[in-house]
Amino acid sequence: MPEPLFSAPIDPMLAKVADALPQGEGFLFEPKWDGFRALVFRGPDGVVIQSRDLKSLNRYFPELEKVLLEQLPRGCIVDGEIVVAGPQGLDFDALQQRIHPAASRIARLSKDTPAGFVAFDLLAAGGKPTTALPQRERRARLERLLGQARAPLYLTPVTADRAQAQDWLQRFEGAGLDGVMAKPADAPYQPGKRAMFKIKHARTADCVVAGFRWYKDTQDAVGSLLLGLYNEAGVLQHVGVTSSFTLAARRELLAELAPLRENAMADHPWRDWAQASAGDADRMPGAKSRWSGGKDLSWEALRPERVCEVKYDHLQGDRFRHATTFLRWRDDKPPQDCRYDQLEVTTAFELQAVFGAKGTRVQAKA
Incomplete structure (x- = not known):
């Protein structure tokens, strides 16, 4: 396995639970994906997929390792979520099945229920760390980095409009999503700290x-x-x-x-x-x-x-x-x-419409 970039492993930035979307300006809102949190390290010769608890996920997602190796440029670290898309939206049960000790089963499931990766933050680019940059600038760089990304590698939608985020909170649940994230636009990436907010359905x-x-x-x-x-x-x-x-x-x-x-x-x-x-x-x-x-x-x-x-x-x-x-x-x-x-029945929503949702293209400050 290739050596991770920089001082890996890195604790992912975490979130506090909030009852509602925060008021006021200064936040970037994203859908909350229901999958496995992962940091992807694209080194000179390979990829390391790190789980939230700092373990390697490479062996469980060989098809994803190949995609990330092909599409991510060398010298970057990307934060995101591993997901499996099913007929009714995100399928967490199918995702759980991928964590299995038998290599033959993993090989079969990698074809039957292939995984995707939804990127939402950038910790390094061009071999240089970006963690000290504000969230809005990291997002702008991530958009440039993944501007030509192809499925099953996705860039999560983002908006600075609270009303649009509230709409996402209601509609996207029908595609299996878990809520909405609110990230302070001017905050740096803070490993292991609860520095953002997650708003879930209650x-x-x-x-x-x-x-x-x-x-x-x-x-x-x-x-x-x-x-x-x-x-x-x-x-x-x-x-x-x-x-x-x-x-x-x-x-x-x-x-x-x-x-x-x-x-x-x-x-x-x-x-x-x-x-x-x-x-x-x-x-x-x-x-x-x-x-x-x-x-x-x-x-x-x-x-x-x-x-x-x-x-x-x-x-x-x-x-x-x-x-x-x-x-x-x-x-x-x-x-x-x-x-x-x-129990309340959630109205179905097309998962592909989430991937293609129109939000805000973030511009880094001059």
Whole structure:
């Protein structure tokens, strides 16, 4: 593997969560892509694709390595997102499948579900770092660098118009995007710092609490609650978790939920999953994944008799894309009323229209 450019690895710049787009001038807005964050180092003889946690992704995306090697000029470092486009927009599930130990599987998936790279920042060009430059100047240079880019290498749209960014926040979700980023136009690139803002969609749902996981390596506190929703056939499906509790609340939850643990597995809708392996069920709450790092994901069953309201940002297929935020118990609502049909349906939007969205061409200050 070629040597990375400069003092790699480099921690990517991070974002704070915001409830709304920031007011006032001085921001550049971009779509928030739902993929794998990556820094690409184009050295003299090759490419290094670095993940957010500073590991190499080259072996998992051989088709992307080839594209980046062909299209990026030597001596640049580009920040962006690896994505997989499916028939309904961005397909994060297909992207996850690419992280696999078998080279034969990676080779097949690189043809069946090829990845793309969406560039949104420039850390070096012509062999010289650009991190000290303001965001607007880095963007202007990135536009020049990728002016002739061809799919599957893309330049993310950008706008300085808050109203247009608000429109993107609403419409682009239908193509599988995750929200909008707001970047201070005059700020330098700050590795590892939360120096920009991400604005994500926020909705609520009432879910059945059907189990829990322990907190870390203890057995005196609840780590997360396992959530379920009933589908059209009346089957309770595992849709995600909520884990936004203080340590004191985790211990209180264990005592509060203790009565629901009694004989919970006897008629539990997920009882067949209790001893299943990871490949036996698509939505099995105890399945280990490539992302668990060996973490124990075993779970304890609860009789599915209580309902809680949670805040979520995005539905990926029939599961919450990220962990949800616990809001309150809904003891006034019967579990049978917690169905998928309560969730807001997002209007479909063509992914290619996102790539071709007209925004603002950024000009560097003289």
